Amino acid sequence: MKKAISVIGNLAVILLVLLCILLGYVKIQTITNPNQxxxxxxxxxxxxxxxxxxxxxxxxxxxxxxxxxxxxxxxxxxxxxxxxxxxxxxxxxxxxxxxxxxxxxxxxxxxxxxxxxxxxxxxxxxxxxxxGGMVVFQFFSHPLWWIAAASFAGLIFTVRAFVKLYRNNLRDSPDS
Structure with missing residues (x-):
């Protein structure tokens, strides 16, 4: 179960990075060729x-x-x-x-x-x-969504770091 959650989390991060790269590419095209x-x-x-x-x-x-x-x-x-x-x-x-x-x-x-x-x-x-793609686009283009998404991503990384730190401390404790 833990492995499945880890794989899903990694896939979500990869998809988010790819989406950002794609949006950046489209934005560069828009700036360099505004009439196309x-x-x-x-x-x-x-x-x-x-x-x-x-x-x-x-x-x-x-x-x-x-x-x-x-x-x-x-x-x-x-x-x-x-x-x-x-x-x-x-x-x-x-x-x-x-x-x-x-x-x-x-x-x-x-x-x-x-x-x-x-x-x-x-x-x-x-x-x-x-x-209905325009509704989804309007939702995702709202600044609050991006703040929420960045906060959520930061929360995931923070929780993962604390879990890893906690596991390492359990493994290294003198009682074990």
Whole structure:
């Protein structure tokens, strides 16, 4: 039982360190390329701000898109229009001068989008979603959570140190 708790504690620490490294990497990308969505091995995390793709995903979900070149009808793509992003389903793929263009539509919308999307505008193809991810993100981005997490980690390390010290003292005591 003690070994299982130790393994779980070590895994939690490793996951926390990896998460911090990942967040640091994303933060560096955000600072060095402020006009681009941060990408980790070609995957990008976005939040859903409208209901245009309901029921596939809802407002407040996170979606993961992957940079891909081969886009087909029926794929859900995220693309840039000026300074905003749109995630809609490809209804039609056509070519002009050998370059692909896409006509898109939100699943909850009645009509196709008014514009065509050039391949250069595409940020990625939808891969999966994290339902309600925005709520979790808001919770974890609150400063009090980070204070609580750091305090909890410090408490775990302190308790482990005292337990180890206590065991060493028991082993080294003259009564044993």
């Amino acid at each position: 969505i941060p990408s980790v091995i070609g995957y990008k995390l976005l939040s859903v701000l409208s209901g245009s793709m309901y029921p596939v995903f809802e407002t407040g979900d996170f979606i993961i898109v992957k940079e891909e070149k081969d886009i087909q009808e029926g794929d859900i793509i995220t693309y840039r229009i000026d300074d905003s992003f749109v995630t809609h389903r490809v209804e039609e793929v056509f070519f002009e001068n050998g370059q692909p263009f896409y006509k898109t539509k939100g699943d909850a919308n009645n009509i196709q989008d008014q514009y065509t999307v050039a391949v250069e505008q595409v940020e990625g193809v939808y891969q999966w979603k994290i339902p």
